[in-house]
Amino acid sequence: MERKTREKVVIESQSVRFWNQFARNARDFFRKLSIFENYTHNWRLVLTAAIVGVLPLMMFQKLGFKHHQMVSTVLMLPFFWVLVLKNRFRAGIFFVAAVYVFHGIAAIYLTQKNPMAMAAFFPGGENYWKAQIEWITTGFDPEYDPKNWMPMHFILLVGISFFSVVTLGLIPFYQGFFETDLMNFYVGNLLQVSENQAVALTVGWHTWSVMRGICYSIIVFEMTSWTIEKLTKKKLCETKERRQRWVFGLLFFSLDFGLKFFTMENVRDILFKNLHH
Amino acid sequence: MRNDNEEGGGGNGWLWFILIYVVGGGILYMTTGILLLPIPRK
Numbered sequence: 001m002e003r004k005t006r007e008k009v010v011i012e013s014q015s016v017r018f019w020n021q022f023a024r025n026a027r028d029f030f031r032k033l034s035i036f037e038n039y040t041h042n043w044r045l046v047l048t049a050a051i052v053g054v055l056p057l058m059m060f061q062k063l064g065f066k067h068h069q070m071v072s073t074v075l076m077l078p079f080f081w082v083l084v085l086k087n088r089f090r091a092g093i094f095f096v097a098a099v100y101v102f103h104g105i106a107a108i109y110l111t112q113k114n115p116m117a118m119a120a121f122f123p124g125g126e127n128y129w130k131a132q133i134e135w136i137t138t139g140f141d142p143e144y145d146p147k148n149w150m151p152m153h154f155i156l157l158v159g160i161s162f163f164s165v166v167t168l169g170l171i172p173f174y175q176g177f178f179e180t181d182l183m184n185f186y187v188g189n190l191l192q193v194s195e196n197q198a199v200a201l202t203v204g205w206h207t208w209s210v211m212r213g214i215c216y217s218i219i220v221f222e223m224t225s226w227t228i229e230k231l232t233k234k235k236l237c238e239t240k241e242r243r244q245r246w247v248f249g250l251l252f253f254s255l256d257f258g259l260k261f262f263t264m265e266n267v268r269d270i271l272f273k274n275l276h277h
Numbered sequence: 278m279r280n281d282n283e284e285g286g287g288g289n290g291w292l293w294f295i296l297i298y299v300v301g302g303g304i305l306y307m308t309t310g311i312l313l314l315p316i317p318r319k
Contacts, residue, residue: 025293168298170302
């Protein structure tokens with residue numbers, strides 16, 4: 001009995017030592033990111049967001065390379081982590097939004113100019129566009145049936161939270177580029193077949209999708225911050241602040257849900273009437 | 278002996294930290310990503 005207790009103590013102390021070493025390594029890693037901090041203030045943050053969001057796409061489509069989405073993700077992470085480490089929540093959300101907005105402008109512009117050529121750079125984009133235009137013209141899409149999309153939204157919420165913890169934002173942001181590019185490619189194509197470009201752009205990029213983007217920016221920031229706090233064993237912010245972020249995140253989640261549920265038919269109607277007939 | 282309040286681990290530990298994290302996360306994504314990250318119609 002005594003031997004068993006002693007073995008248990010040894011295993012526990014080894015485990016504590018391992019996690020302490022892991023925390024020291026994590027602190028080392030995050031301390032090295034301070035070289036990026038200069039680029040996270042004022043106009044430099046905007047410029048960084050533009051470069052991160054646009055440059056890989058522009059360069060890769062010229063050179064014929066794919067995977068610009070992963071490159072943009074990897075480039076944005078160090079700056080995002082710096083903002084998380086400094087607990088600069090608003091700047092963090094602004095930075096993420098700016099990266100995706102700049103990226104979206106470039107992606108829609110390039111798609112509108114040459115949809116055929118750009119299809120190769122947006123995986124799944126062509127099928128997505130076909131499904132969207134069919135829904136706009138016929139109103140038929142089984143995926144838009146609430147009993148199909150509602151469970152998916154909840155699974156996505158769990159998935160994004162989980163991958164924020166296990167990849168510190170890498171997979172959620174990559175998924176973000178992938179999903180927003182489906183939208184960007186579809187809107188780029190929609191502009192070509194629509195009368196009023198402003199209507200196609202603002203209504204085509206559904207408001208509920210924008211709400212989802214804000215929701216996940218908040219949740220990824222919060223979950224990454226919480227994970228870094230646990231990994232490094234250094235407090236980044238108060239529990240009250242974390243709770244508030246979840247409330248905001250879930251508020252935008254509900255807005256996504258509600259707007260999609262109540263305004264989907266109106267959106268389809270506007271987009272349909274705006275098509276060239 | 279080091280204690281938990283020390284600042285960093287020194288050496289290349291930081292590299293191992295990020296490698297473990299990225300590789301581990303990548304494996305989880307390949308195995309469970311398809312279940313946990315559905316793509317709802319925008």
